[in-house]
Amino acid sequence: MTPTPSAPRPVLVVDFGAQYAQLIARRVREAKVYSEIVPHTFTVEQMLAKDPAAIILSGGPSSVYAQGAPFVDPALFEAGVPVLGICYGFQAMAKALGGTVAQTGLSEYGGTAVEVCQAGALLAGSPDQQTAWMSHGDAVHAAPEGFEVLATSAGSPVAAFEDIGRRLYGVQWHPEVKHSPLGQKALENFLYQGAGLAGDWTPGNVIADQIALIREQVGDSRVICGLSGGVDSSVAAALVQQAVGDQLTCVFVDHGLLRAGEVEQVERDFVAATGVKLVVMDEKQRFLAALAGHSDPETKRKIIGREFIRAFEQAARDIVADAGEHGGEVKFLVQGTLYPDVVESGGGEGTANIKSHHNVGGLPDDLQFSLVEPLRALFKDEVRAVGRELGVPEVIVARQPFPGPGLGIRIVGEITAERLEILRAADAIAREELTKAGLDDEIWQCPVVLLADVRSVGVQGDGRTYGHPIVLRPVSSEDAMTADWTRLPYDVLAIISTRITNEVKDVNRVVLDVTSKPPGTIEWE
Numbered sequence: 310m311t312p313t314p315s316a317p318r319p320v321l322v323v324d325f326g327a328q329y330a331q332l333i334a335r336r337v338r339e340a341k342v343y344s345e346i347v348p349h350t351f352t353v354e355q356m357l358a359k360d361p362a363a364i365i366l367s368g369g370p371s372s373v374y375a376q377g378a379p380f381v382d383p384a385l386f387e388a389g390v391p392v393l394g395i396c397y398g399f400q401a402m403a404k405a406l407g408g409t410v411a412q413t414g415l416s417e418y419g420g421t422a423v424e425v426c427q428a429g430a431l432l433a434g435s436p437d438q439q440t441a442w443m444s445h446g447d448a449v450h451a452a453p454e455g456f457e458v459l460a461t462s463a464g465s466p467v468a469a470f471e472d473i474g475r476r477l478y479g480v481q482w483h484p485e486v487k488h489s490p491l492g493q494k495a496l497e498n499f500l501y502q503g504a505g506l507a508g509d510w511t512p513g514n515v516i517a518d519q520i521a522l523i524r525e526q527v528g529d530s531r532v533i534c535g536l537s538g539g540v541d542s543s544v545a546a547a548l549v550q551q552a553v554g555d556q557l558t559c560v561f562v563d564h565g566l567l568r569a570g571e572v573e574q575v576e577r578d579f580v581a582a583t584g585v586k587l588v589v590m591d592e593k594q595r596f597l598a599a600l601a602g603h604s605d606p607e608t609k610r611k612i613i614g615r616e617f618i619r620a621f622e623q624a625a626r627d628i629v630a631d632a633g634e635h636g637g638e639v640k641f642l643v644q645g646t647l648y649p650d651v652v653e654s655g656g657g658e659g660t661a662n663i664k665s666h667h668n669v670g671g672l673p674d675d676l677q678f679s680l681v682e683p684l685r686a687l688f689k690d691e692v693r694a695v696g697r698e699l700g701v702p703e704v705i706v707a708r709q710p711f712p713g714p715g716l717g718i719r720i721v722g723e724i725t726a727e728r729l730e731i732l733r734a735a736d737a738i739a740r741e742e743l744t745k746a747g748l749d750d751e752i753w754q755c756p757v758v759l760l761a762d763v764r765s766v767g768v769q770g771d772g773r774t775y776g777h778p779i780v781l782r783p784v785s786s787e788d789a790m791t792a793d794w795t796r797l798p799y800d801v802l803a804i805i806s807t808r809i810t811n812e813v814k815d816v817n818r819v820v821l822d823v824t825s826k827p828p829g830t831i832e833w834e
């Protein structure tokens with residue numbers, strides 16, 4: 310498999326199990342510096358192999374002095390790479406370099422007053438007194454030799470420090486959260502002054518770089534793109550089309566797990582809007598047969614991932630056959646894979662496997678295609694920015710996400726044609742009413758889920774029913790890594806509930822999911 314082309318020199322965020330590692334990476338990108346997350350199990354060599362422009366050590370739940378706590382190899386500080394430690398990362402840095410860290414007896418959670426004794430480079434532009442958002446029980450009591458103490462707070466004798474000569478910096482608080490009003494300023498001080506970075510990266514930079522990389526990777530071969538009509542694959546297809554023109558054919562797989570009206574919409578609107586060559590594969594029977602009898606979410610995801618590839622292989626054979634003797638092999642498969650798909654699938658870099666996204670962790674071992682994934686390093690809102698810059702129509706760029714495995718991961722239980730029909734009907738009603746109420750822009754997406762293995766007693770038309778519940782899962786999010794449930798108006802919920810229970814057979818109850826992510830994920834499987 311040909312590796313995906315490389316990204317620019319990254320600022321690595323080393324994740325010590327922080328709630329906010331993603332957020333740190335995003336804030337760095339907002340400062341126009343490219344950033345990636347790596348697990349703390351990465352060795353110094355593995356980090357340096359990525360040629361980092363700087364390194365940020367994240368917070369984390371452990372205590373640096375506890376047995377088995379993750380630690381920082383002091384060799385990292387000898388490598389000449391600028392480093393910023395945040396909270397746990399700050400404490401780990403202090404300990405590794407000979408400072409002392411202990412419990413203070415005064416934990417600081419939430420907005421905390423910080424006194425800046427000298428601003429130095431890291432806190433340049435900060436007033437003497439500021440509020441910063443803290444979340445810790447341990448504190449640095451003595452800074453390592455060579456460091457200047459920049460700030461203190463009631464519970465943190467050393468709340469920030471720096472060693473300008475060695476380009477090492479640290480803060481006890483969380484500059485990445487919006488509740489630290491001067492947080493972004495401190496991060497930018499680190500990136501621009503501390504690490505001397507230019508701040509000239511934007512998601513739009515990706516376009517020229519990726520077009521060049523795609524040309525280099527693909528040469529004059531034929532390419533297919535798995536196209537769903539969603540944001541990611543549409544933007545990926547637009548990029549590849551700019552790079553290699555009509556070497557590209559888009560392949561839309563109708564796996565029978567789509568929502569009502571979706572095939573028609575992609576066939577008609579997408580082609581009209583973009584002019585791409587599109588092949589539609591009717592693979593409903595293949596997927597249904599392969600999924601029969603399976604109810605475990607990961608098993609379903611792996612089957613769907615595998616069958617997608619089988620369908621792409623068939624499409625590739627068809628394309629070659631159609632082209633006759635003029636046709637070369639189709640060696641490349643373009644996918645609209647994003648950074649969150651990679652992170653959640655375990656990323657192959659030591660992060661936990663939350664769920665196997667069909668296009669990453671769900672790929673079969675015998676994959677023959679080389680993957681072309683120009684958006685693999687980006688978050689969704691960044692992909693939308695790239696799409697807008699490429700001129701992809703707003704109706705596509707602004708679309709709510711819909712997962713590749715579709716309704717297959719929204720039926721909790723075994724997938725059957727009958728259950729798909731029930732869910733498709735309920736989903737169509739929810740979407741219609743949300744659109745009618747003008748709520749589409751307010752929500753990120755609203756999965757509608759059928760609890761196929763659950764039944765409850767109801768009363769309809771004076772008779773007893775024993776039907777299934779439908780779950781509504783409206784969420785708001787910036788990048789799908791974290792989400793909150795959307796507070797939909799009660800009257801809209803009431804209409805949806807009444808219509809679903811009246812119009813969809815076998816459904817006698819509608820429930821609302823009021824869980825944020827974490828702890829719940831957006832989809833139920």
Ligand SMILES: Nc1ncnc2c1ncn2[C@@H]1O[C@H](COP(=O)(O)OP(=O)(O)OP(=O)(O)O)[C@@H](O)[C@H]1O
Nearest residue numbers: 535536537539540541542562644645710711712713
């Ligand atoms: N029905 C489909 N036919 C062909 N390829 C698909 C289909 N569904 C998903 N894919 C492929 O899997 C990738 C991941 O799917 P995903 O749903 O994350 O992205 P998307 O559909 O492009 O965008 P969005 O997240 O906005 O729905 C897609 O980018 C596309 O390459």
Ligand SMILES: O=c1[nH]c(=O)c2[nH+]cn([C@@H]3O[C@H](COP(=O)(O)O)[C@@H](O)[C@H]3O)c2[nH]1
Nearest residue numbers: 665666667710711712713714789830831832
């Ligand atoms: O293409 C996809 N293939 C998948 O296997 C998959 N699983 C989840 N999703 C979508 O990803 C986002 C985050 O979802 P979760 O909170 O459920 O992990 C949400 O937008 C989900 O709809 C998927 N998209």
Ligand SMILES: NC(=O)CC[C@H](N)C(=O)O
Nearest residue numbers: 368369396397445446447
């Ligand atoms: N948020 C953090 O990184 C906390 C660090 C450490 N666990 C403490 O309590 O001090």
Ligand SMILES: [Mg+2]
Nearest residue numbers: 539711712713
């Ligand atoms: Mg999709």
